[in-house]
Amino acid sequence: MATDDLMTRALEALGEDGPLSVEALRRLADLGDLPETMTIAEVSGHLGVSPHTLRYYERAGLVEVARDGHGHRVYDAEAVRRLVFLTRMRLSGMPMRDLRHYIALVDAGVHTVPERLEVLVGHRDAIRRRIRELTLSLMAVEYKITTYGGSAGPDVQTVGATTGEALPDEPPRRALPAERPAPSR
Amino acid sequence: MATDDLMTRALEALGEDGPLSVEALRRLADLGDLPETMTIAEVSGHLGVSPHTLRYYERAGLVEVARDGHGHRVYDAEAVRRLVFLTRMRLSGMPMRDLRHYIALVDAGVHTVPERLEVLVGHRDAIRRRIRELTLSLMAVEYKITTYGGSAGPDVQTVGATTGEALPDEPPRRALPAERPAPSR
DNA sequence: GTTTGCGTTCGAGCGCGCTCGAAGGCGTAC
DNA sequence: GTACGCCTTCGAGCGCGCTCGAACGCAAAC
Numbered sequence: 001m002a003t004d005d006l007m008t009r010a011l012e013a014l015g016e017d018g019p020l021s022v023e024a025l026r027r028l029a030d031l032g033d034l035p036e037t038m039t040i041a042e043v044s045g046h047l048g049v050s051p052h053t054l055r056y057y058e059r060a061g062l063v064e065v066a067r068d069g070h071g072h073r074v075y076d077a078e079a080v081r082r083l084v085f086l087t088r089m090r091l092s093g094m095p096m097r098d099l100r101h102y103i104a105l106v107d108a109g110v111h112t113v114p115e116r117l118e119v120l121v122g123h124r125d126a127i128r129r130r131i132r133e134l135t136l137s138l139m140a141v142e143y144k145i146t147t148y149g150g151s152a153g154p155d156v157q158t159v160g161a162t163t164g165e166a167l168p169d170e171p172p173r174r175a176l177p178a179e180r181p182a183p184s185r
Numbered sequence: 186m187a188t189d190d191l192m193t194r195a196l197e198a199l200g201e202d203g204p205l206s207v208e209a210l211r212r213l214a215d216l217g218d219l220p221e222t223m224t225i226a227e228v229s230g231h232l233g234v235s236p237h238t239l240r241y242y243e244r245a246g247l248v249e250v251a252r253d254g255h256g257h258r259v260y261d262a263e264a265v266r267r268l269v270f271l272t273r274m275r276l277s278g279m280p281m282r283d284l285r286h287y288i289a290l291v292d293a294g295v296h297t298v299p300e301r302l303e304v305l306v307g308h309r310d311a312i313r314r315r316i317r318e319l320t321l322s323l324m325a326v327e328y329k330i331t332t333y334g335g336s337a338g339p340d341v342q343t344v345g346a347t348t349g350e351a352l353p354d355e356p357p358r359r360a361l362p363a364e365r366p367a368p369s370r
Numbered sequence: 371g372t373t374t375g376c377g378t379t380c381g382a383g384c385g386c387g388c389t390c391g392a393a394g395g396c397g398t399a400c
Numbered sequence: 401g402t403a404c405g406c407c408t409t410c411g412a413g414c415g416c417g418c419t420c421g422a423a424c425g426c427a428a429a430c
Contacts (some may be wrong), residue, residue, distance in 0.1 A: 053388065121330060237420075
């Protein structure tokens with residue numbers, strides 16, 4: 001996915017270990033002053049997505065883009081801003097389907113604002129869920145790494161044994177020193 | 186993806202808003218006492234992945250599963266534990282390719298432990314990156330929601346304007362009440 | 371016996387989000 | 401002129417991770 005690069009760049013711009021604050025957001029949002037119009041190559045460079053993908057988004061009905069006398073695309077600032085939004089949403093995992101829906105709402109006029117909000121809230125919740133999932137997985141992987149490394153991890157005891165390997169060629173599944181025999185619920 | 190359900194269930198088991206702690210991990214890891222052997226349907230129910238997917242994983246070389254007299258799969262505890270590991274890794278976004286690599290290492294013997302650790306560390310970092318990405322996106326979406334809702338959000342100013350919509354049918358892009366005119370860098 | 375239900379293998383198909391290639395137009399550089 | 405480079409459209413192809421269907425086997429229930 002081309003958009004992976006985008007976020008990578010965004011993260012780099014923020015400094016990998018920055019405070020990840022509203023301040024960071026402001027910097028992310030700071031697109032510089034967009035020129036009046038841009039070519040597809042410029043937009044591509046700016047957003048970090050390929051021209052192919054930009055054309056694809058247009059075909060998908062997510063943006064309308066004017067042509068110049070030669071049939072070449074001319075992206076105005078509004079189109080670029082929309083594309084920034086679109087790439088950001090794609091990056092956070094919103095499917096094309098939902099994006100099409102949202103854009104249809106936007107194009108349908110201001111009376112769809114409540115429904116747009118619903119979509120956004122739904123997506124926000126999806127992101128939150130995903131972060132929780134990943135946090136959980138992260139903990140499992142970190143635990144596994146520490147126990148693998150030998151520096152006997154914290155107090156979870158069964159995780160290592162649930163990895164389906166437990167160092168094959170070795171006595172499988174010695175119980176780690178348990179603190180308590182895990183309450184039955 | 187079938188595995189979505191798995192994590193959903195895991196999260197439910199933890200209580201959506203729980204402390205997300207090591208305690209939580211222990212519960213997740215607590216698979217109960219696995220029976221000696223299981224049928225494909227049992228494993229499927231236990232892990233929340235379809236029998237189709239279990240067969241697929243086997244075809245992919247991720248687990249070996251014995252057959253009974255009728256040619257039916259018989260999953261032993263080790264296979265189940267491995268599948269738990271595999272689904273957890275899939276859930277956290279590790280691609281099949283890497284999983285195959287990892288499993289090959291496991292099957293190659295204990296001397297591959299260092300390389301296994303490298304893989305795990307790489308994956309851990311990937312998860313961390315993804316969490317950071319999502320956190321960033323979450324902030325952007327939350328900001329957009331609050332400003333959309335009218336309850337003028339915190340102090341970022343440009344984000345709303347970068348969404349490519351800025352309430353069409355309305356004077357586009359009035360500057361929001363800025364606190365400071367964003368430093369030029 | 372036949373129906374129901376669960377299992378098997380194999381290969382094909384699908385949904386997603388790109389990604390690419392072919393065939394061609396236009397404008398500038400040499 | 402012609403080569404280069406960037407653009408266009410259109411449709412096909414791809415990588416991923418499943419997901420499914422067809423055709424069949426076996427066993428217990430009715």
